[in-house]
Amino acid sequence: MDAALLAQQCAAQPDLPPQGANKWEVLRELATARTRLGVTDRELTVLQALLSFHPGTILGGNSADLVIHPSNAAICARLNGMPCSTMRRHLAGLVRAGLILRRDSPNGKRYARRYGDAKEAFGFDLSPLPRRFAEICALAEDTRAAEQRYQRLRQSVSLMRRDLAGLVAYGAETRPMPLWDRLGDLAVLTARALRRKLTLEDLDAIRTDLVDALTEARDILEPQTQNLSTNDHHSGQHYQNSKTDSYDLEPCLKKAKADEACSADIPRSEPDPMVTDQHLPNVPLGLVLATCAEIQTYVPDKIRHWHQLVRAADIVRPMMGISPSAWEAAQRAMGPEEAAVVVAAMLERFDQISSPGGYLRSLTRKAEDGAFSCGPMVMALMRREAA
Numbered sequence: 533m534d535a536a537l538l539a540q541q542c543a544a545q546p547d548l549p550p551q552g553a554n555k556w557e558v559l560r561e562l563a564t565a566r567t568r569l570g571v572t573d574r575e576l577t578v579l580q581a582l583l584s585f586h587p588g589t590i591l592g593g594n595s596a597d598l599v600i601h602p603s604n605a606a607i608c609a610r611l612n613g614m615p616c617s618t619m620r621r622h623l624a625g626l627v628r629a630g631l632i633l634r635r636d637s638p639n640g641k642r643y644a645r646r647y648g649d650a651k652e653a654f655g656f657d658l659s660p661l662p663r664r665f666a667e668i669c670a671l672a673e674d675t676r677a678a679e680q681r682y683q684r685l686r687q688s689v690s691l692m693r694r695d696l697a698g699l700v701a702y703g704a705e706t707r708p709m710p711l712w713d714r715l716g717d718l719a720v721l722t723a724r725a726l727r728r729k730l731t732l733e734d735l736d737a738i739r740t741d742l743v744d745a746l747t748e749a750r751d752i753l754e755p756q757t758q759n760l761s762t763n764d765h766h767s768g769q770h771y772q773n774s775k776t777d778s779y780d781l782e783p784c785l786k787k788a789k790a791d792e793a794c795s796a797d798i799p800r801s802e803p804d805p806m807v808t809d810q811h812l813p814n815v816p817l818g819l820v821l822a823t824c825a826e827i828q829t830y831v832p833d834k835i836r837h838w839h840q841l842v843r844a845a846d847i848v849r850p851m852m853g854i855s856p857s858a859w860e861a862a863q864r865a866m867g868p869e870e871a872a873v874v875v876a877a878m879l880e881r882f883d884q885i886s887s888p889g890g891y892l893r894s895l896t897r898k899a900e901d902g903a904f905s906c907g908p909m910v911m912a913l914m915r916r917e918a919a
Contacts, residue, residue, distance in 0.1 A: 552593025553665040555583045555658075562631070565671035571629050578622040579631060581610040582656055592662035599635050601642035601655030623656075630664070633657035684902030685735045686726070692742040693722045695814035695907035699749040702819070702914070711752065715745050746814045754816040812838060813870045814907045823913045824876035838869045845872035848879060852888045862892050865899040870906050877909040 559580055562569070566576060585600040592598065604616050611619060626632045637643065637654035644653040661668075697719040704712045722738055730738075813820070821828065821835055828835055830851075831844045849859050854875070862871040874895060878888055885891050898904035 548592040548598075548659060549662050549665070550593065552590040553662040554589060555586060555591050555661065556589070558591065558661050558665055558668065559583060561665075561668045561672040565668055565675050568671045568675060569629050569631075569668070571625065571631070572622075575622045575625045575629075578607070578611065578614075578619060579626055581607055582632065582658070584610060586658060591658055597653070598658040598662075599644075599653035599655050600658065601644055601653055603642065631660055633660060682732055682735070685732065685739065686730075687901070687903040689722065689735055689739050689742065690726060691903070691905035691907070692739065692746060692814065693719050693726070695905055696722075696742060696745055696749065698907055698911040699746070699753065699815070702911075703749060703753055707752065709752075711748070715749060718742070718745050750812075750814070750816045754818055812867075813873050814905060815873070815910050817841065819914075820873050820876060820910055823910050824873070824880050826879050827876040838872075841876065842868045842872040845875040849875055852879065852882060854889045854892055858889045858892050858896070862896045862899070865896045866904070866906075870899075873906040874909065877906065877913060880913055 559576065562571065562576055562579070563573075566573065582600060582602075585602045585606075586598070604619065608614050608616055608619050623632075627634060633656070635654050635657050642655035644655075646652075696715060700712045700716045700719060703709075704716075718741065722742065725734070725738060817835075817838055820841070827841070827844050827848060830848050831840070833840070835841050835844060846859070852875070859871070862874065865871075866874065874892065878885055878891065882888070895904055
């Protein structure tokens with residue numbers, strides 16, 4: 533008897549949920565929420581062995597007999613020979629976490645005894661599991677949501693690093709200055725940092741630094757690329773880089789499959805405002821127009837501002853076979869400006885894309901998960917022209 537056992541005994545509720553809970557589903561949810569409950573994976577292994585001694589699949593419900601009474605030797609045998617001292621330590625951890633209760637007999641042994649139709653059992657009580665099942669599920673769902681936010685933020689930082697590295701390589705070729713060494717160092721240090729297990733706060737700080745660096749790079753390159761975009765005879769000599777780096781061609785010009793029935797089964801995550809900000813693309817407008825010049829032929833006036841590019845993309849979109857719903861979904865997920873850049877880049881290789889509408893939807897799903905940036909598309913087209 534100890535303080536943890538007393539606390540759990542006092543907190544025990546007399547009534548079980550009428551619907552009960554599937555013991556294996558409880559175990560799966562516990563595996564997801566174990567850090568929130570202060571339980572280790574080894575302790576869950578011991579709990580799995582204890583659950584195997586319960587004859588039914590549903591805990592609670594029509595049966596209130598949730599006390600199991602295996603011996604230490606039997607438990608260790610189902611744990612593939614785990615030492616008894618280790619097993620007892622993990623049992624104590626399960627008791628402290630409030631997942632099982634001890635029902636001790638007067639002599640400390642575990643057994644069951646029948647008195648007519650009544651049964652008296654001493655051992656481990658599994659009743660906290662169905663009682664806390666709703667709480668465990670809620671904690672598991674919060675854990676999954678936090679992991680998804682973390683993964684989206686990490687993907688966003690990785691894409692921004694690739695965009696920064698691409699702009700640094702382009703800027704060093706077209707407008708050499710010491711600035712590119714500093715921004716290039718930031719891209720390299722970010723790549724090193726992403727090899728480690730970073731906290732959410734660390735990733736957010738890195739993302740802030742990358743946003744500032746990308747803004748600084750765009751401010752420098754925007755006048756330069758704006759001049760390039762007004763040259764009707766622009767060719768690829770402004771960017772010649774034969775190196776193949778980690779920010780190289782994103783697989784964004786593959787042929788898409790517009791199978792809406794299959795795409796409907798793919799789970800989609802809600803956009804996270806922390807990682808899917810509706811800001812301008814990470815590439816300057818002039819660089820987009822210099823690389824994706826085909827879209828200019830569909831509008832009478834020179835494109836000089838982002839809103840003009842969005843309007844031009846809206847004009848070209850139906851000619852490419854992109855439905856209004858696909859276009860609206862892309863604008864919501866990427867932002868109107870980045871969606872317009874994607875349409876302009878697709879137009880450059882329109883003959884190689886079998887289903888532009890389905891392809892745009894696939895990129896939209898990536899953008900909803902924070903796993904897409906238009907920068908690699910533009911850089912890939914630039915390298916193709918320079919080849």
